[in-house]
Amino acid sequence: MTILATLVVLGVLIFVHELGHFGAAKAVGIEVERFSIGLGPRIWGVTRGETEYVLSAIPLGGYVKMAGMADEVMERVEGQREVRSPSDRDFDTKPIWARAFVISAGVIMNMIFALSVYSFVAGWWGVRQIDTTRVGEVRTALLPAGTEALGEIAVGAYVSRIGSNEIEHWGDLTGALLALPAGPITVHTTSPDGDFEIRLPAGEQDRIRLVSALGYWADAEVGEVNPGSPADDAGLQAGDQIVSVPGVQVANWQAFVEQVQQHPDERIRIALLRDGRPIERDVTPAATRVTDPVTGEEREVGAIGVFMPLEDVVYEKASLGQALSYGARETLIITGTIVDFLRQLVTGGISPRSMGSIVTIGQASGEAASLGFDNFLRFMALFSINLAVLNMLPIPVLDGGHLVFLGVGAVRGRPLSVEQRLRWSNVGFLILMGIMVWALGNDLLRLMGL
Numbered sequence: 001m002t003i004l005a006t007l008v009v010l011g012v013l014i015f016v017h018e019l020g021h022f023g024a025a026k027a028v029g030i031e032v033e034r035f036s037i038g039l040g041p042r043i044w045g046v047t048r049g050e051t052e053y054v055l056s057a058i059p060l061g062g063y064v065k066m067a068g069m070a071d072e073v074m075e076r077v078e079g080q081r082e083v084r085s086p087s088d089r090d091f092d093t094k095p096i097w098a099r100a101f102v103i104s105a106g107v108i109m110n111m112i113f114a115l116s117v118y119s120f121v122a123g124w125w126g127v128r129q130i131d132t133t134r135v136g137e138v139r140t141a142l143l144p145a146g147t148e149a150l151g152e153i154a155v156g157a158y159v160s161r162i163g164s165n166e167i168e169h170w171g172d173l174t175g176a177l178l179a180l181p182a183g184p185i186t187v188h189t190t191s192p193d194g195d196f197e198i199r200l201p202a203g204e205q206d207r208i209r210l211v212s213a214l215g216y217w218a219d220a221e222v223g224e225v226n227p228g229s230p231a232d233d234a235g236l237q238a239g240d241q242i243v244s245v246p247g248v249q250v251a252n253w254q255a256f257v258e259q260v261q262q263h264p265d266e267r268i269r270i271a272l273l274r275d276g277r278p279i280e281r282d283v284t285p286a287a288t289r290v291t292d293p294v295t296g297e298e299r300e301v302g303a304i305g306v307f308m309p310l311e312d313v314v315y316e317k318a319s320l321g322q323a324l325s326y327g328a329r330e331t332l333i334i335t336g337t338i339v340d341f342l343r344q345l346v347t348g349g350i351s352p353r354s355m356g357s358i359v360t361i362g363q364a365s366g367e368a369a370s371l372g373f374d375n376f377l378r379f380m381a382l383f384s385i386n387l388a389v390l391n392m393l394p395i396p397v398l399d400g401g402h403l404v405f406l407g408v409g410a411v412r413g414r415p416l417s418v419e420q421r422l423r424w425s426n427v428g429f430l431i432l433m434g435i436m437v438w439a440l441g442n443d444l445l446r447l448m449g450l
Contacts, residue, residue: 228353
């Protein structure tokens, strides 16, 4: 299943990406000589019109060979270079906007694919909602005027009703707080104080702040450990139940995170239960900069590289409009998460050991497939966004690097020469190979338990 799932994920997403380049090139009148899924030696192919459609041996990429691109302008004929006759259908003869569109089209298609998949999953299966009404935290600083009473809700209490709306899962809670008319309303809970009278604000931003102030309950348990993270180095494992940090009892995930954040670059001792047996681990949270949701300022906090456990979910039927809105929201959230991961990778907030190769992709694909078709589709959407973001990095040979070439040419008033582009592309290729070797090394070390 893992091998098949990996081939499906790579095959579909490479096809989608290259189809973007292919369609855009055709749309602006560029001659497409070859459309290849895979790299390396040709396994199978067929020619239709001016284009040869090919399956190649290495399923780790693909390409669209367009007439007149930098690596096609100079062709070797019997060991001698021959200048290729220019054509008005060559890539390099098209205006900058057309070339930028063709280069960006693969990334655009990956993003459209992700949005479409998230929307389809929401429309077919329903919108995933956290199956709890239990309050895990209340960030009082985010509560807008008129809702301050919610700060008195006891952590661990259940919300049963907001106004006349019955609350059966967390989506009901956030939906009610966002959609109910502005004005006074009662929030019914199992908190010792019972009911809370608040006044729902009229402004959209205040509603968003209100929803952001409330967090659902999650058990203090390690869901996953990021490879190469402080937690991984300290020997924490998925399934470990967290008891105290450091010496402070934690009841839920939010309390655990709060304690860890208070100790950047400080060695702390975490008490755990593993298979019912008490153990302790010393770990040094890495100093990480985060944006304060209230002030908007950056502050330094500790992070050890663990993820919360998967929560039980329910599926709520969605209309077409709701499904599209959900798909757009998920796409934006995942894009922001991946960009933030790369930012922290560059700034040192996340260890380079966190990078994974085709081995990690294969394992994740197999795990997603084993969780059901809807989860497999969601994984494909996530990986499609990941592919899009990585392709926009300003590394020559990637789409982002080609856009940099165009930008430099536009600023200079003349394009980079073929030799310059080929030289920088060779540098980009070496950088890319170095990253791939590093990622593969990480996976091999992880498989060996190092």
